[in-house]
Amino acid sequence: MYEYKGLTVLITGASSGMGAQYAREFAARGSNLILVARRLDRLEELATELRTAYGIPVTCLDRDLSAAGAGRALAEELIAKGTVVDVLVNNAGFGTSGSVAEQDADAVVNEINVNVVTVTELTCGLLPGMLKRDRGVIINMASLAAFQARANHALYSATKAYVLSFTESLWGETFSTNVRVTAVCPGPIATEFFAVAGTTPPGTPMDVTIPINEALAAIDARKPFVIVAKPGIRIASKLMRMLPARVALKMGK
Numbered sequence: 001m002y003e004y005k006g007l008t009v010l011i012t013g014a015s016s017g018m019g020a021q022y023a024r025e026f027a028a029r030g031s032n033l034i035l036v037a038r039r040l041d042r043l044e045e046l047a048t049e050l051r052t053a054y055g056i057p058v059t060c061l062d063r064d065l066s067a068a069g070a071g072r073a074l075a076e077e078l079i080a081k082g083t084v085v086d087v088l089v090n091n092a093g094f095g096t097s098g099s100v101a102e103q104d105a106d107a108v109v110n111e112i113n114v115n116v117v118t119v120t121e122l123t124c125g126l127l128p129g130m131l132k133r134d135r136g137v138i139i140n141m142a143s144l145a146a147f148q149a150r151a152n153h154a155l156y157s158a159t160k161a162y163v164l165s166f167t168e169s170l171w172g173e174t175f176s177t178n179v180r181v182t183a184v185c186p187g188p189i190a191t192e193f194f195a196v197a198g199t200t201p202p203g204t205p206m207d208v209t210i211p212i213n214e215a216l217a218a219i220d221a222r223k224p225f226v227i228v229a230k231p232g233i234r235i236a237s238k239l240m241r242m243l244p245a246r247v248a249l250k251m252g253k
Contacts, residue, residue, distance in 0.1 A: 005030035013092030071118035075125025115159035
């Protein structure tokens with residue numbers, strides 16, 4: 001199993017949901033944490049909890065990752081300070097619903113910046129250091145939506161398809177090194193996601209611990225991605241890539 005004790009872990013979107021739980025999981029493994037989100041009060045509350053429980057260093061950074069160049073600026077800031085990031089968890093992300101024609105222009109840019117641009121900038125900024133040290137972990141949060149274009153969820157599906165494809169390519173580039181990369185593709189999770197997106201989850205969302213455990217297991221097994229869903233849904237998700245677009249879109253609807 002990969003050893004995280006003493007490593008520095010950067011987690012985006014750490015103020016709630018998956019991000020906060022990732023923080024708890026790595027803290028329990030003895031990692032030092034850098035928590036990033038807009039809501040500094042929540043980050044500080046979580047940091048106090050983890051420092052008290054595990055006695056680990058926790059740094060809180062309030063950053064708006066929807067701002068242009070936010071990921072690049074953060075990576076450059078950390079490098080300039082001499083901060084070594086051993087594990088990068090690109091967890092921050094959100095979704096919108098409704099037809100493309102109805103989308104607010106600012107919301108479109110924000111969603112692409114958080115889900116795609118920041119993920120890319122942080123990865124490109126921190127990966128060279130990992131390769132130089134010949135160790136490191138990158139976990140990118142994708143989604144089941146990455147496997148299927150869905151009407152009225154076009155932006156979210158497209159951004160997560162990018163994350164999956166980007167991560168698979170990155171996995172291929174790093175396979176001969178000691179840097180480990182995986183994309184996590186879960187079904188509905190019990191977080192604030194659906195409230196923000198203005199939709200209701202299909203079925204009962206899974207507990208946040210489930211995809212995180214699967215993510216860490218995928219790193220141990222050096223898998224390029226992991227689908228976190230029931231067996232039938234896992235198979236169907238992979239098959240979606242092979243179906244004609246007309247058929248896949250109808251099934252998604």
